Amino acid sequence: MADFTLPSKFDRMIHQPARLAIIAVLAGCESADFTYLLNATEINKGTLSKNLSALEDVAYVEITKGYKGKIPNTSVKLTAKGRRAFAKYRRQHRRFIDSVG
Amino acid sequence: MDESLDFEELTRKTRRLDFEDGLTDLQVSAIFLVMSLGAALFFSTAGLTWLTEALILQREITLIALAGIFGFFMLVAFGSSRLIARVRREYFWKDRGEIVPLPWQADSWVNVLAAAVFLVLMIFGLWVVLRGGNDDEAIMRLLIAGSGVVTGIMYLGMSRSIRLNRYLPVGIVGGLLSGALFFIPLTFSESWLAFGAIWTTTLLVSGLYALRRTRRGMAEANHG
Numbered sequence: 257m258a259d260f261t262l263p264s265k266f267d268r269m270i271h272q273p274a275r276l277a278i279i280a281v282l283a284g285c286e287s288a289d290f291t292y293l294l295n296a297t298e299i300n301k302g303t304l305s306k307n308l309s310a311l312e313d314v315a316y317v318e319i320t321k322g323y324k325g326k327i328p329n330t331s332v333k334l335t336a337k338g339r340r341a342f343a344k345y346r347r348q349h350r351r352f353i354d355s356v357g
Numbered sequence: 358m359d360e361s362l363d364f365e366e367l368t369r370k371t372r373r374l375d376f377e378d379g380l381t382d383l384q385v386s387a388i389f390l391v392m393s394l395g396a397a398l399f400f401s402t403a404g405l406t407w408l409t410e411a412l413i414l415q416r417e418i419t420l421i422a423l424a425g426i427f428g429f430f431m432l433v434a435f436g437s438s439r440l441i442a443r444v445r446r447e448y449f450w451k452d453r454g455e456i457v458p459l460p461w462q463a464d465s466w467v468n469v470l471a472a473a474v475f476l477v478l479m480i481f482g483l484w485v486v487l488r489g490g491n492d493d494e495a496i497m498r499l500l501i502a503g504s505g506v507v508t509g510i511m512y513l514g515m516s517r518s519i520r521l522n523r524y525l526p527v528g529i530v531g532g533l534l535s536g537a538l539f540f541i542p543l544t545f546s547e548s549w550l551a552f553g554a555i556w557t558t559t560l561l562v563s564g565l566y567a568l569r570r571t572r573r574g575m576a577e578a579n580h581g
Contacts, residue, residue, distance in 0.1 A: 278423025280364035285456040292454025
């Protein structure tokens with residue numbers, strides 16, 4: 257039997273393009289602000305906010321709202337649970353890609 | 358958003374951000390300079406003689422002075438981090454948004470490889486020393502040469518894991534020159550100076566090259 261997980265069994269919270277892009281960016285840093293996420297993922301503001309809330313609901317990200325000087329700043333951080341879930345997703349994805357290609 | 362999402366590249370791109378402008382290289386270069394100069398002075402004959410006498414005559418004052426030197430080193434390390442964050446916020450990352458970089462960028466396989474190479478180098482060095490094929494200070498020099506080689510491996514590993522080509526020559530040049538230190542009959546103090554010269558220069562060149570590219574890219578973007 258092949259040693260891979262079908263994409264239909266992947267973590268649905270991550271296996272969605274917008275959320276995958278957000279998590280992939282956050283996996284490369286300790287935390288990122290909203291502007292960086294907007295630029296790096298090329299998602300529009302509304303979609304980014306909606307998906308960040310969804311990721312926060314499952315405790316994959318932690319959102320901190322504050323100020324940098326006088327300017328409002330939203331900082332987003334991948335939680336330990338989020339990092340573990342993304343690591344698992346990467347392993348499954350790599351095995352699946354290896355098995356088909 | 359691009360439908361053919363390369364999420365691995367998105368992660369790498371974010372990790373690269375801390376190194377792209379060269380400021381981190383300049384910071385590490387400054388840290389190597391201060392650390393190696395301090396160690397060279399401390400381990401020199403004059404330094405050790407002064408320290409021994411000072412500890413006997415003025416123990417408290419000497420300890421305070423040593424704490425001050427350590428404090429200066431920490432100030433260089435943390436002060437430069439704050440300065441970099443400020444420069445990025447006001448110039449380089451002004452429009453693109455900010456990140457807080459990961460505290461440790463090397464992948465775990467690089468750490469394991471570096472530790473294994475360090476161990477092998479230590480065993481090889483001890484073997485050379487035990488055979489009597491080297492001078493008295495070789496065993497101390499071995500620690501410096503080994504640390505330099507490991508630093509080189511770290512940079513090579515990072516050039517691969519975050520796809521930053523500039524770190525390939527940094528790792529090779531720094532690692533090989535550091536390794537060669539073992540075979541040059543320098544004192545421990547002189548070895549520290551040579552180690553500092555190698556890594557300060559290598560990272561200074563790398564940092565200035567990256568900084569120039571970043572500034573040129575920003576100028577082109579502003580005019581284009």
